[in-house]
Amino acid sequence: MLLGKMMHQPLTVGSLIDHAAHYHAETEIVSALTEGGFERSTWARVGENARRIGSALQGRGMEPGDRIGTLAWNNRRHLELYFGVPGMGMVCHTLNPRLAPEQLAYIVTHATDRMLFIERTFVPMIASIRDQLTTLRGVVMLGPRDEAAAAELPGLLFYEDLLAEGDPAAPWAEIEETAPSALCYTSGTTGNPKGVLYSHRSTLLHALCVNNRDGLAIGAADSLMPVVPMFHVNAWGTPYAAAAVGARLVLPGPRLDGDSLARLIIDESVTIAAGVPTIWLGLLNALDGMDEKPVSLKRTIVGGSALPPSMRAAFRDRYGVELIHAWGMTETSPLGTLNAPLAKHAALSHAEQDQIGNGQGRPPFGVQLRVVDADGTVLPDDGVTEGQLQIRGHWIVDHYFGHEKTALTWDGWFDTGDISTIDPDGYMVIRDRAKDIIKSGGEWISTVDLENIAVAHPKVANAAAIAARHPKWDERPVICAQKRPQSDLTEEELLAFYDGKVPRWQRPDRVIFVETLPLGATGKVVKASLREMYGDVLWDEAMAELEAEKG
Amino acid sequence: MLLGKMMHQPLTVGSLIDHAAHYHAETEIVSALTEGGFERSTWARVGENARRIGSALQGRGMEPGDRIGTLAWNNRRHLELYFGVPGMGMVCHTLNPRLAPEQLAYIVTHATDRMLFIERTFVPMIASIRDQLTTLRGVVMLGPRDEAAAAELPGLLFYEDLLAEGDPAAPWAEIEETAPSALCYTSGTTGNPKGVLYSHRSTLLHALCVNNRDGLAIGAADSLMPVVPMFHVNAWGTPYAAAAVGARLVLPGPRLDGDSLARLIIDESVTIAAGVPTIWLGLLNALDGMDEKPVSLKRTIVGGSALPPSMRAAFRDRYGVELIHAWGMTETSPLGTLNAPLAKHAALSHAEQDQIGNGQGRPPFGVQLRVVDADGTVLPDDGVTEGQLQIRGHWIVDHYFGHEKTALTWDGWFDTGDISTIDPDGYMVIRDRAKDIIKSGGEWISTVDLENIAVAHPKVANAAAIAARHPKWDERPVICAQKRPQSDLTEEELLAFYDGKVPRWQRPDRVIFVETLPLGATGKVVKASLREMYGDVLWDEAMAELEAEKG
Numbered sequence A, B: 001m002l003l004g005k006m007m008h009q010p011l012t013v014g015s016l017i018d019h020a021a022h023y024h025a026e027t028e029i030v031s032a033l034t035e036g037g038f039e040r041s042t043w044a045r046v047g048e049n050a051r052r053i054g055s056a057l058q059g060r061g062m063e064p065g066d067r068i069g070t071l072a073w074n075n076r077r078h079l080e081l082y083f084g085v086p087g088m089g090m091v092c093h094t095l096n097p098r099l100a101p102e103q104l105a106y107i108v109t110h111a112t113d114r115m116l117f118i119e120r121t122f123v124p125m126i127a128s129i130r131d132q133l134t135t136l137r138g139v140v141m142l143g144p145r146d147e148a149a150a151a152e153l154p155g156l157l158f159y160e161d162l163l164a165e166g167d168p169a170a171p172w173a174e175i176e177e178t179a180p181s182a183l184c185y186t187s188g189t190t191g192n193p194k195g196v197l198y199s200h201r202s203t204l205l206h207a208l209c210v211n212n213r214d215g216l217a218i219g220a221a222d223s224l225m226p227v228v229p230m231f232h233v234n235a236w237g238t239p240y241a242a243a244a245v246g247a248r249l250v251l252p253g254p255r256l257d258g259d260s261l262a263r264l265i266i267d268e269s270v271t272i273a274a275g276v277p278t279i280w281l282g283l284l285n286a287l288d289g290m291d292e293k294p295v296s297l298k299r300t301i302v303g304g305s306a307l308p309p310s311m312r313a314a315f316r317d318r319y320g321v322e323l324i325h326a327w328g329m330t331e332t333s334p335l336g337t338l339n340a341p342l343a344k345h346a347a348l349s350h351a352e353q354d355q356i357g358n359g360q361g362r363p364p365f366g367v368q369l370r371v372v373d374a375d376g377t378v379l380p381d382d383g384v385t386e387g388q389l390q391i392r393g394h395w396i397v398d399h400y401f402g403h404e405k406t407a408l409t410w411d412g413w414f415d416t417g418d419i420s421t422i423d424p425d426g427y428m429v430i431r432d433r434a435k436d437i438i439k440s441g442g443e444w445i446s447t448v449d450l451e452n453i454a455v456a457h458p459k460v461a462n463a464a465a466i467a468a469r470h471p472k473w474d475e476r477p478v479i480c481a482q483k484r485p486q487s488d489l490t491e492e493e494l495l496a497f498y499d500g501k502v503p504r505w506q507r508p509d510r511v512i513f514v515e516t517l518p519l520g521a522t523g524k525v526v527k528a529s530l531r532e533m534y535g536d537v538l539w540d541e542a543m544a545e546l547e548a549e550k551g
C-alpha cells in the first residue's frame, strides 16, 4: 500500500456557493424585476437564502434526489434555488416557460417533480393545468404573499414564507459528487423531450473549465450578464462559474429586447455577457440607435445557434467588444467547443480571424470530439471531411433521465445530430444537421408537431416542415405541402389552421405547395432536397425587413 | 434509484497530455540546453515520448506506484517524465539538485526510488554516492549515449536508448484518479525532509484552477516560462496547467541569471513567467541595463518568498508587466493564495493597489483558509488579528509519504507554520513564521543544521540561527552565538568552521556574539526576540550593495 495522500473533498454545488458567500460576501447580485426596477442582493445573502430555501424544502418533506421544478426568469430567487436545492441534495429542474402548457405538464410529470417554483406571471397558466400536475405536492410563487395570486391558484405557497421557515445556518446535505444536482429537458432530435440529469461533479468540472482563460474567463472583477435563460442548460453553467470566482451577476429578468439589454449593460457596467445570436442582433440594433457606448463590455459569448457572419466584425469594429462563438447542447452541459484563438492566429488579418471565429471553435480540456460516417467509421480531422459529430467527456450525458438504455454509441460517444468538420487544431464547424428539427432564435420547434397539424387539415395529402435560413432567427419553419387532389387550399388557410395549436412563435412563416414530396428509399420524405430547394425562400425578404427595422 | 447520469472519466495526467498532444500538436516546447543553444519540440512529440519513456520503464519492470526519481532542470526530457511516468501509473519523484549528496541519498532511499533520471552534470556526484542508493535498479542519464559518462558511473543507462525501447502508442495505465502521480520532498518545519504525494485528481483540479482567469490565466496563445524549477512543487503545477490549455512552453534549463532570462523572454516572446522574487530581482537588474524591452511579457507570478515591496511598481512602471504575488507550499500543490484584484480595487491608486498586491492574496475556489490561536480557537478574518495559518482543500496534503499519522489537525486542517492575518475578502498577509527555518532565494536553510555546527565548535557555548531580512535573498542566516567563558572566538573563525559542512550558499552571513541567549519558560531560545533585535542587521548594507550592482 502506498502511504501518503491528498485531502479528499467532494466537488459539490454547496461548496461553490460557500466559496462565493465567504470570500465574495459583499459582491452584488443585481436582478431586473418583472414589474420594472431592480433588486440588489449579495453572494452572502444569496448563500444564506439558499440554505433557507433548501432547508425549508427539507422541512416540507423533500428528500435527497427529489426533483424541484422552476419556471422562472433570470433573477435572484432563481439563483438561490440553483444553489439551495442541490445543496440540500435535491435536483433543480428548470422548465422552459415558452413550452405549451401540455408539454409542461408532460415534463413535470415525467420528471416526477415534487414542488414547483413559478413567477407571478405563470400563476394563471399553472392554475389552468394544475389538475394534470399530479406529482406535485405544492406550487410556490416566487415572491411575497399575494392574495390575488392565492385566489387564482388554491393552495399556492409563497417563496418569502418558505424563506422564513428555513434555517440560514442549515448544513448542506452530505452527498457524493456523482449525485444529481440539476435536470434539464431538451426537445432533442425526436418529438419527446428527454431529461439530462447533471451531477455535482459534472457541474463543478464544467464551471472550472468555463472560467479558464480560454473559456469564458470570468474573474472576480467581472460583472457577468447571462442573457441565456436560466432554464436553458443552467444558463450555460454561468451562475456556477460566477460563484466559483465570486463574479458580480447582472440578471436581466424577463425583458431581453435590445433596448433593455443595452441600458442594463451601460447602467450596470456589464463586462461579459452570454446569449444566443438573436439576442445580440437586437442589442446591436439598439446600440446603433444610441449615443452612449457600452464601454464596460469586453466580451460576449454567443452560442446555441450559428453566428451570423457579420456579427463578430460589428461588435469589434463598432464597440470594441470581443465576440466568442461557442457550441454546445443540453446534453453537453453545454460547453462543447469555444472559439478561443491560438498564438498563430494573432498574425492573421481581421477577415481571416473572422473566418475562424465564425466557426464553432475547439474543445477545452475535458471533452473530446470526433466525426464519423454513417457506419460509425472515424473520419479524419482534416477540416474538410464532413461527418456526424460525436462527443465525450466529463460533462457529457451518459443516460437520459428515466431511460434504461444508454444515450451513447457502443464505444461510448454521444452523437450530437450535428454534421461537422474538425480541423487538425480541433476547430469544429457545423455544416449541416442530421436531426430533423428547427432552431428559431435559440428555441427548438418540432417539425413532427408542425407536420402532424398540417396533415390533420382535410385538404392536405402530405406535408413536410423544413428549416429555412433567417438572418434574425437563424431558422424559421416553412411547410412544404401536397394538396389533396382538386382541393382549393390557400397558404392563409393552412397557416390559420395553426392558431391555438402551437405557440404563436412556432407558426410557420410560409407554405409552399408542391406537386409531390420527394421520397427516399424507405418512403421517408427527403428533407435535404427540400431544404436545398426552399431553404432560402425567406432570406432576402427577411434581410430587407431587418434593414428597415434598423434604418 | 435515480436513472440518468453523466459520463465518468477519471481525472488523470495521461488525459492532460492527450489533450495537448491532440489539440495543440504543433505548439512548441522550447528548451534551453545545458551546453548552450536551444532545442525545439512540440506537444505532439512530448506526448509520444511520454508514452515511449513510460512504456520503456514498464518494460524494465517498473510497476504501478513505483517511484521514479528525477534530478533535472526545466527542459523537454524532464517534461516528458512529468507525463510519461504518472501516465503509466508510476510516481514522478522530483529531487532538488541543490541538496547535499547525503540528503539526496536519504530522500531517494526514504522514497524507495526504483530508477533515477539525472542530467549529465550530476553523473560524478551520483557516482560518488551510488553505493548508498540501494533501492535503485538503475540510473538514466538525460541524453544520448555518452561513453565518458558511462565510464564515470558503471551501469549508467541513457534516456535516448530508453526512448527507442519504448512504444509510442502504448496505452496509459488504467488507474483511479486518486492514485499517486508525483512526489516532492519538503524540508518543512523540522529537520527531516517529508514527502508530499500528489494524486492525479489533486494535480488536475489544481491545474484547472491555475488556469482560471483569477489564477495564472494561461491560455493556448500564451508562451509560458516556468523559471521556478521543476523540482520545486512541480514548477508550481505550471507544466500540467500548460498542457490543459496547450500553451507554448519556454523551459529555461540551468541558467537562471537575469541576463539569460531577459534574452529568453525577448527572443522567445514569453508572455507569462513564474518564479521566486530573487529571480525577478535579477531579471529587473538585467532589463534595466538593456536597450530592448520585454514587450511580449504580460504577467509574472511571484511566490515562494515575500515580495520585496517595490517590485510590483518596478515591473509595472518600467515594463508594463503585471506582477502577481502568490503564496503556497509543497504541501499545497502549491497554489494557496493568489493576489487577483476585486472589482472595487480598480478605483484605487497605484500605491493603494500595491499595498494590497504586496500581500499574499486570496484563496481560489478549491481551498479554504483560517487563522487560529495557540489553542486552535478560530480567530476572526478581520485583517488585523494574527494567527497560525491553516488550510484545507482539494490539493492539500493529508498524509505525508510513509507517515501513518495524519498531517492534519484533529478537525482536518493543515497547519502551514506561517503566521498571518486574513481580511474579510480573504486577502491573506504573512506576518511572521512559526516554523523555525530560513528561506533564502526561495530555498530553505535549516536553522537546526546551522546551530548544530555552531555548537560543535569548541569555543561556542550556545548558538541560535535566525533569519535576517535581505532585499535580494529575502532572508539570510545570521548566527547569534554565546562564547564559552574566556574563549577568543572571532566571527571569521566561526564562519570558516562552516566550510565543507554546508553548501556555500547556506553559510551564515554574519555572527553576532551575545552575552546570553534569551530563554523561554521551557528553556528554548526565544527566536522572536532575537529576530526583533538582529533581524535587520544585514538590510542597509545589502541595500547599498544592491544599488552598487545596479549602477
Ligand SMILES: Nc1ncnc2c1ncn2[C@@H]1O[C@H](COP(=O)(O)OP(=O)(O)OP(=O)(O)O)[C@@H](O)[C@H]1O
Pocket (backbone or CB within 6 Å): A186, A187, A228, A232, A233, A276, A302, A303, A304, A305, A306, A307, A325, A326, A327, A328, A329, A330, A331, A334, A360, A416, A417, A418, A430, A433, A439, A441, A442, A443, A444
Ligand atoms: N454555435 C452554434 N452554431 C450552430 N448550431 C448550434 C450552435 N450551438 C448550438 N447549436 C445547435 O443547437 C443544438 C443544441 O441545442 P440544445 O437545445 O440542446 O442546446 P441549448 O444549449 O439548450 O441551446 P439553447 O439554449 O439555445 O436552447 C446543437 O446540437 C446545434 O445543432
Ligand SMILES: Nc1ncnc2c1ncn2[C@@H]1O[C@H](COP(=O)(O)OP(=O)(O)OP(=O)(O)O)[C@@H](O)[C@H]1O
Pocket (backbone or CB within 6 Å): B186, B187, B228, B232, B233, B276, B302, B303, B304, B305, B306, B307, B325, B326, B327, B328, B329, B330, B331, B334, B360, B416, B417, B418, B430, B433, B439, B441, B442, B443, B444
Ligand atoms: N508569497 C510568499 N510570501 C512569503 N512567504 C512565502 C510565500 N510563498 C511561500 N512562502 C513561504 O514558503 C513556505 C512554503 O515553502 P515550500 O518550500 O513548501 O514551498 P515551495 O513552493 O516549495 O517554495 P520553493 O519553491 O521556493 O521551495 C510557506 O509556508 C511560506 O513560509
Ligand SMILES: [Mg+2]
Pocket (backbone or CB within 6 Å): A186, A187, A232, A233, A330
Ligand atoms: Mg435547449
Ligand SMILES: [Mg+2]
Pocket (backbone or CB within 6 Å): B186, B187, B232, B233, B330
Ligand atoms: Mg520547496
